[in-house]
Amino acid sequence: MSPQPQAAVGAPLSRVDGRLKVTGQATYAAEHEVDGVVHAVIVDASIGRGRVTGVDTDAALAHPQVLRVIHHGNAPRLPYRDNPGSNNPPGRKLRVFQDDRVLFHGQPVAVVVATTLEAAQHGASLVEVEYDTEDSSTDLHEAEPGPPDDYARGDVEAGLRDAAVRLDLTYQLARNHHNPMEPHATIARWDGNRLTVWDKTQWVAGGTQTELSTVFDVPLDSVRVINPFVGGAFGSGLRCWPHTVVAALAARETGRPVKLVLTRRQMYFGTGFRPSYEYRLSIGSDRSGRLVAADHGIDAETSSYETFTEAVTAPGQMLYSTPGVRQAYRTVPLDVNSPIWMRGPGAATGVYAVESAMDELAHELGMDPIELRRRNEPAQDPSNNSPFSTRRLLECYTVGAREFGWQRRNQKPRSRRDGDWLIGMGMAAGVYHTGVAPARSRARLNADGTAVIESATSDMGPGTYTAQTQVAADALGLAMRAVTYRLGDSLFPQTPPHGGSMTMASVGSATLDVCNQLRRQAIQLAVEDEESPLYGVPADEVVVRGGRLHVQGNPARGETYRRLLTRNNRDRLEATTSFSPPQAERRSISAYSAVFAEVAVDSTLGMVRVRRMLAVYDAGRIISPKLADSQALGGMVGGIGAALLEHTATDHRDGRIVNANLADYLVPVNADVPDLRAIYLDGEDYDADPLGVKGLAELVIVGVAPAIGNAVFNATGRRVREIPITAESLL
Template sequence: MSQPQAAVGASVKRVDARLRVTGRAKYAGDNNPDGVVHAVIVDSTVGRGRITAIDARAALAQPGVVKVISHLNAPKLPPLQGWWPPRGELRAFQDDSVRFFGQPVAVVVATTLERAQHAASLVEVSYDAQPPSTDIATADPADDPQTYARGDADAALKTADVKLDLAFRMARNHHNPMEPAGTVARWDGDQLTLWEKTNWVGGTVMTMAAEFGMAPDKVRVIAPFIGGGFGSAGRTWVHTVIAAIAAREVKRPVKLALTRKQTYSGVGFRPAYEYGLRLGSDRRGRLTASAHDVRAETSRYETNIEGVLVPGRMLYSTPNVRQGYWQVPLDVSTPTYMRGPGYASGAFPVETAMDELAHELGLDPIELRLRNEPSADEASKLPFSTRRLRECYAAGAREFGWDRRKAKPRSTREGDWLVGMGMAAGVYDTQRSQAQVSFRLDADGTALVQSATSDMGPGTATSMTQVAADALGLTMRQVTFRLGDSLMPPAPGHFGSQTMASVGSAVQDGGDKLRGQAITLAVKDEGSPLHGADPADVVVRGGRLYVKDDPARGETYQRLLARNNLTHLEALGSYAGASGSEKFSFYAYAATFAEVAVDARLGLVRVRRMVGVYDAARIISPKLADSQALGAMIGGIGQALLEHTVTDHRDGRIVNANLADYLVPVHADIPTDLKAIFIDGEDYEADPIGVKGLGEIVIVGVAPAIANAVFNATGRRIRELPITPEALL
């Protein structure tokens, strides 16, 4: 008998909402262990070269300054061993090389933050500077591109009835979460404790163990609350190692927080792309071939590769596909994940091209997509576990009023405003990884559930509490879910939209095991009303075990444990992750619809309304899902119209490294008419709880939907992000 579902599927409040809004939630920088001192990083002021001298005398002469650490006096770290970290990471103060503008070259430790900041400004660094290469448009790519092919795309393009040859550019974006990156590091002998902004405590443990040549069980990482990340906290950056070095050198706990400016060079970014796309079709709109040639920026010392080519490989039925991905090494810091990594960038050229092809053929953009719906994943040659993209189109068109769209561009005008509608599809892979969760049911009928997972905003603690409550047959108030400590059972990184599927499945497993223990105890207990009952007929609701067809026959967890002199029951839930030989293609899907108004004289674009429809399988927490989708629409507005990192290529300096000049959507940019719709359905082929990832898919397709609406409004096809007013004038 499956358990009654009272919490899962309900729109509940966040279990930690009061802590967050009252300021009682402790983020990394809120921790102040006894004797804590403050560290401030000194950044390089050249984009490439070598350090020739560091003069720290003026800084050391300041009151309260404890130490200045650089490559001149930093301890030598052991060589990295084994498989972790997986790439050529920047190591803290190990040589005199400058690899990018803003690279940490020294750190000042002082008794107060103000003293450390002042002393850092007095450190004088001399360089042998060389001209950096920071412009993807002029730099040479590496010689070893990643390639993919099926059929003969070049031959098919030559004979295609309709051909498009398009070039796209996507600007670098930065995450800009509310909480900047920060660390508090403390050594107790050879034991390192970090209060860290990270959404993968296990990854930070492995990185720090590798950096210092120590056993992982000597590192503890604590991160119960994260003030937003969008990908910037998905890996461990060099400032964390610097904080640990400083703490060991001064023999006191050290607090280090990056300034807003330092986050632009310190914690990654969405890389810039140049994307060439050739598309061929017959006159009925059936795709015959596509060729994708991508150039992506990465750092010279480390590689970063994203799934930018995946949408063009499997989203539409295309018999002939050729793809090439060229990394362009630059004198910049390393890019990293940013919400919808790879897919959000790759969807822009693919979905813009599909809109352009529909216009060329005189077809409705949805009809063109329907004509090219694949029956299976043509890249993996596997059937889809579920693919409800047709339903997404239908629901979105109906809700949005797509039938009112005028196909001819520049047909709708309201005074100075040109009005247009656009849509785009989206896809994101359904990731799943190994996870474990501990359960403890106490004699008072309450439960404690723990996992080393994270929550950077989507509401992990709430959704896991919902799953645990139903699995145990308790109310949500009777369940406490704790997370964000590496001493808890291991969990995968809180990225890639894998947390609900992975940790949630482990929660379901642990709850089922613990409930099963209690039921077994009851049916074998001669003093229980359930003695002799078939365990399969016993369910639990509100903390009371009873026979499903005889609700009067039952008892509470409290009575059961008390009678058996038990203080608690325990279980460990686990999930093995994705199978190594999967039989299906697993993806989540989206259809995004947007209406824009463009000032015909000023080129100013305003998004008026949006509807997003998602095939994300079973929705555990509708209120949280809705929040995720609306937030992603807002982020997509930023990607489409505002966000653009500006680099001075003379020295590699990021010119707009602040929230005044790096534009993100504010209230004036965000329409009040935003709506998310989730297609009913489950995907139990993907995982035991039937979910797909949600956090990424909701942004994939937002930018091209807006760009396609701009074309419908103005007749101007913009193939570069962000779409600026000057591009429309």
């Protein structure tokens, strides 16, 4: 088969949905027009643990616009069948209004439904809840951990005992919240036994649809989830949260469509978060810097009712060649709501500790941090001895050092000034595994020469609409404007979660496959049509460009899709595909990065400013450079937040989050963001998937926080092992 011309893939194109978004025409979950909709407001628990002993609803129900107040005392019993295909962690998920137990501060204990939002808000303020309060445990450092999840290779104890240099380090990572611009929201409507929800979610089918199907025990095809746009999520939409069940329950009980929007405050306990961690790391090397052993002890917060875990241990297992590695990952059950994956899940946490420790070891050895990393570069994946598909981390170091001007870095801390500012440079490596999962897609080629492709994936901001359109346009040989990509509806073919950097590899591969099938259908129709200029031409010698089929190398001999289909009295051609990841030889497939940061620290006040940042990525084939830059710069901004600003503050007396708003929970703003630059190594990885992509969206935040922390040490000589790094920690 002659290769298809590539006109869209690799081009720096603007978002196909950009105009809709900047003009306010993109419709988000709470903005859909649903006839007869009423409003719901959740009443959340004001204690950290205990039982509800009474719910006084008289004052709320006296309000003329309040329709219902639902709580555990009057709510119907819901089936809550098991949902094994979901993203729910092991344990017993929160079952709204099914008993009197309060498991965390902010848990839904009632919902008020009214004809207007204002009436629902007022009604919620009138509900009086009485409690039998129990002592709550919300402090990671004072609670009892669960049993460890262990990993080991080599003789760690002997390696550390005999190491020429040994460091024993402890890192503290604060809890972070996603804080997307669009709040989590659901509109629910029942039509008999059929439920339609407009929901903010990153998993239309396997997440919200299957969860509601199991909670209410209705057939899967009786639940429709619609979600064309997501205003940011960063992982917070990767499972169906209790408020969505509350909305559906309220709609069924009132017989009216119900809209429920979480407030900004409620998003801090109504959805998940990146859990806090204590990461203890003992690391040893010989005098030449070659690692001999590493002992990792990791404590992570989780809820008391579910055990959330993430891939924190992976970087410590495979980023460097280390003969002896031991890891003990312990979850610490607390009286909090369940955590969830947040951008760079697991890897961002693990890399922070590993890359901070590598910088500390380099300083102890008097060695350049890049040289230390080069000396410990593995030839194959040390965690399982499998070969790497592609691993160009050394090239990332070389390109990054050259472009950033690393040679200007003074290895001696606190040796460079700019007036009152201490200047330092730091770097860190990053890694994120390449995920790929089965996905389905449907495509239609119309007689007018346009095409429509459909799948049930989501677009929370990375540009799914655009990148999938690029792949489809090239596979069909059409201009971008002739292709419409539709997503965000559970009626469309099923796809995996929109997260984990797997959408392009999985859904993109399905898009490529189905559009290739559709193009081949058209080619076969042409070469078998006696009236076609392509009659009798071998099918593998025909390509399509600009909607015109022609012989490879002979553009004059051919015809358009429009002419071919019209002559054959076909109003369309259709295809559906199910993509499955290739079952190839086992390889270690990940994307890699090298992140470089320069910071300035006020020598008197301890304020930290990131002056510039560069990251070099080994992420396989880049489908859309403009979207890639958007992802990379956004990830670096998120990393600045994690390193210097973001910290969920909890009152451990009752688990109340005291900075549950965007005024007190600090995130980077324009004034915090410096000159940012991203470089992508040319290449592809077809061991990963048919598109040759390795994933970018998660990787871009991994390694940013340790690069900044290492730069702060180079600037000040103060090693801060707790993020966020605050002015107080540097004074």
